[in-house]
Structure formats: C-alpha cells, structure tokens
Amino acid sequence: MKVLVVGGNFAGSTAAMEIKRKLGKSVDVTLIDRNPDFIYVPSLIWVPIGRREVDDIMVPREKVLAKKGVKFVLDTAVKVDTEAQVVHTEKGKYDYDHLIIATGPKVRFDVVPGLKEHTMYIGTPVGAMQTREKLEEFKRNPGPIVIGATQGAGCMGAAYEFLFNLEKWLRDQKIRKKVDLHWITPEPYLGHFGIDGMPLGEAMLKKFMDLFNITYHTNVGVEEITAEKVVLSNGSEIESRFKMLMPPFTGVDFIENSPGLNCPANQFIPTLPSYRHETLTNVWAAGLAVNVAPTFEQGEVPFGVPKTGYPSDVTGKVVAHNVINTIKGIDKMEEKPWGEIPGLCVMDAGEKEVIILSNSLFKPRVFALMIPNVIFDFFKVFLEKYFMWKLKRGLSYLP
Ligand SMILES: Cc1cc2nc3c(=O)[nH]c(=O)nc-3n(C[C@H](O)[C@H](O)[C@H](O)COP(=O)(O)OP(=O)(O)OC[C@H]3O[C@@H](n4cnc5c(N)ncnc54)[C@H](O)[C@@H]3O)c2cc1C
Known part of the structure; x- marks a missing residue:
C-alpha cells in the first residue's frame, strides 16, 4: 500500500508520520516537498526586526522523516493525474494508493x-x-x-x-x-x-x-x-x-495544473468533514490546502477565513486516522469540520501578547476568550520552543 504526501510542513508531515507510526511496515509512506527544511512559519514575524534568524526556526526534514520511516523526496510536484493515480514532479513520477495534499498557500x-x-x-x-x-x-x-x-x-x-x-x-x-x-x-x-x-x-x-x-x-x-x-x-x-x-492566498500551481482535482476558482481542495476529497475517495487534503468557506456575512470589502497552525495540525491527524481506517477496511470516518476545531492561537504584540482560546473557531461558540498579557510574550515563545522541540524529534502524535 502506497501513501503519497505532497507538502510536508505542519499538516503534511503530521499526516505522513502518523500513518507510518500506526501502520508500520504494511505501508510505504513517501513525502514530497520542494523545500529541504521544516519552517516554523509563526516566528517569521520576528525575522525582519532581528529577533530571530531564519536558521533558528528551521529543521532539516530528511533526517527526522527517515528516523520515522517516511521516505523524503526533495522535489516540486507539478500535477496529479487522478485517474492514473500518479503525481508528476519536476524530476520524476510517483504512483499512489492514497494521496494527501498539504501544499499550503500560493500568495496572490x-x-x-x-x-x-x-x-x-x-x-x-x-x-x-x-x-x-x-x-x-x-x-x-x-x-x-x-x-x-x-x-x-x-x-x-x-x-x-x-x-x-x-x-x-x-x-x-x-x-x-x-x-x-x-x-x-x-x-x-x-x-x-x-x-x-x-x-x-x-x-x-x-x-x-x-x-x-x-x-x-x-x-x-x-x-x-x-x-x-x-x-x-x-x-x-x-x-x-x-x-x-x-x-x-490561493492553492498552489500543482493544484491548478490538476483539473482532475475539480477545485473551485481559489484552487483549494474541496473536502468532506473527514478531509477526504468530495468525490475522489483516495485523495485527501489537510491544512491550508483545504477549501474553507467563510461563514460570516461579507461586508463591502471581501476577505477570507484564517487557516492557522493548530487546525492544520489537527486536520493532518484527522486525515491520518481516516486513511488508516480506509486501509484497514473500516468505513467509520472521523469528522471535524474546520469551523468546529477549537481556537488556540497567540497574537504577539511586541513583547506583549493576546492569547485566543475558544471551543470552536467559528460561531456559534460555547466559550471564547481573549486574554491579554502585557508583561512579556511568554506563550508565543513557549509555543515556538515546543513546536521546534516536537519537529526536531518528529513527535507527530503530540498536540
Ligand atoms: C507570517 C505568518 C505568520 C503566521 N503566524 C501564525 C501563528 O502565529 N499561529 C498560527 O497558528 N498560524 C500562523 N500562521 C499560519 C500558519 O503558518 C499556517 O497555518 C501553516 O503554515 C499551514 O500549514 P500547512 O502545512 O497547511 O502549509 P504550509 O506550512 O504552507 O506548508 C506547505 C508545504 O508544502 C510545500 N509545497 C507547496 N507546494 C509544493 C509542491 N508543488 N511540491 C512540493 N512541495 C510543495 C511547501 O514547501 C511547504 O513545506 C502564520 C502564517 C504566516 C504567513
């Protein structure tokens, strides 16, 4: 059984390592990414002002993935032929039984x-x-x-x-x-x-x-x-x-070049609440690549929904769970619509911060809190240290 993951930052690496961890030798998991390093994107806000160097927030992928039994391919995926079940990259082609797309955004x-x-x-x-x-x-x-x-x-x-x-x-x-x-x-x-x-x-x-x-x-x-x-x-x-x-943001060129994925104009992947493609049973999406429609009323100037790190990680885990079930022949799918994932985020405010917590990202919510911390951005720094520690060790099962 071959599972192919395209894009391996928050969402893709979580899905790849979880599938390999739980299915072991019975599955061949390959992850393609055009970048050799994981990057902790939330700390990029500190690079321009010199509070972080880029090297401080990067982890080379290959070693971590190899330790977890996931094959890493440093390459750019160009398109997928969903009928033939083949992903074409700049340097080759890769067939799959299940494809997970976690390619993040292209900036418009x-x-x-x-x-x-x-x-x-x-x-x-x-x-x-x-x-x-x-x-x-x-x-x-x-x-x-x-x-x-x-x-x-x-x-x-x-x-x-x-x-x-x-x-x-x-x-x-x-x-x-x-x-x-x-x-x-x-x-x-x-x-x-x-x-x-x-x-x-x-x-x-x-x-x-x-x-x-x-x-x-x-x-x-x-x-x-x-x-x-x-x-x-x-x-x-x-x-x-x-x-x-x-x-x-829109979906990346790999998605735009693949009409079989049947995406809307924004080139994000249309999925069911299980993060399985709406019509292609062996194609899945996680993280920012998922199409999420705004539930709020648009005003005079349109804008979109945030697709942040925590839901990206959660959807990576949901996809892993559901791909594993499918491989085992279990019909039951875990479902977690994007808007119902808990809100967990820290907004840094320059050595101050606001902690954002809610039981669900979108309304209606049972509870929602914004807690200011004007002493220091302790939680933002803590989250960064935690994620870097988790990334370096490939501990994909942790929250
Ligand atoms: C400046 C900034 C600050 C942010 N701060 C926060 C924050 O404080 N908290 C928070 O929760 N979220 C924050 N976010 C959002 C967070 O970064 C995203 O939610 C998260 O990165 C999404 O993870 P992902 O794995 O879906 O996509 P990404 O992290 O974008 O990863 C996509 C991966 O796919 C690879 N890829 C893309 N196309 C191809 C291709 N064709 N072939 C091969 N590989 C490909 C890329 O190289 C990349 O590794 C921030 C975003 C930005 C831009």
Missing part, C-alpha cells in the same frame, strides 16, 4: 497593481529577510508606514502581529516620532480576524491602537500601490515609505 500578489513591486511580504524566509534589509534602509530615512491586509486576505493575524512588533522596533530604534503608522484592513471592525471576532477583541485592539498611536482604517480595500503611497478603495490615499501587506 496580482490582487492589487503595484503590490509585488512596492510592498514587503513576511510569510516566507526570503520575504522576511528582504523585509529586514528594507527596514535597515528605512531607518536611515524614516517616514510614514502602512501595514495591513488587502481585500481577499485571510491571514490578518500575522499582519497584526507584525504591526505591533514593528511599532516596538521603531521605538527601540528611536525613530518612532518620525513615523506615522497606519493599519489598513478589509475587516469591518478591528479583531474580526475572519472568524467574526471574539468577545472584547475589538475593544482590546482599539486600546492597543490608541496606546501605540496607530491610525487604523477598517472596511477598506486597496486600489493601487506606488513607491510613495497606498490608494484605498474609499478614494483616500496614504503616503508611505515602507509597506507590508498580507495578500490573499
């Missing part, structure tokens, strides 16, 4: 003219290092800054985190007084986060914005970006010398 820089040319993006190691260089340059000639998210974005939390970390960095560099700091977001109110907010979330974020003297613009899209300014959908223009905006 084409959503706004000028976005790619004139804004920074912190979501990749390369982007985070380029942002660091840009900030060094900015330090010598400070001016207004725009941070935020464009229309269609879903990963607002990371942009909020970068905003507050950058504000602290500006103070540390002793240039804060020379900088007008603006936050722009398609959310109808601060702290919507694509999950229709949390109790006290808006009030807490407003307080942070006032405290740190940040001008915020909600319910706005972006029309155009130039080297000197950001033009908003409401017609106003904000001058800026440095910009970091979170664009929308």
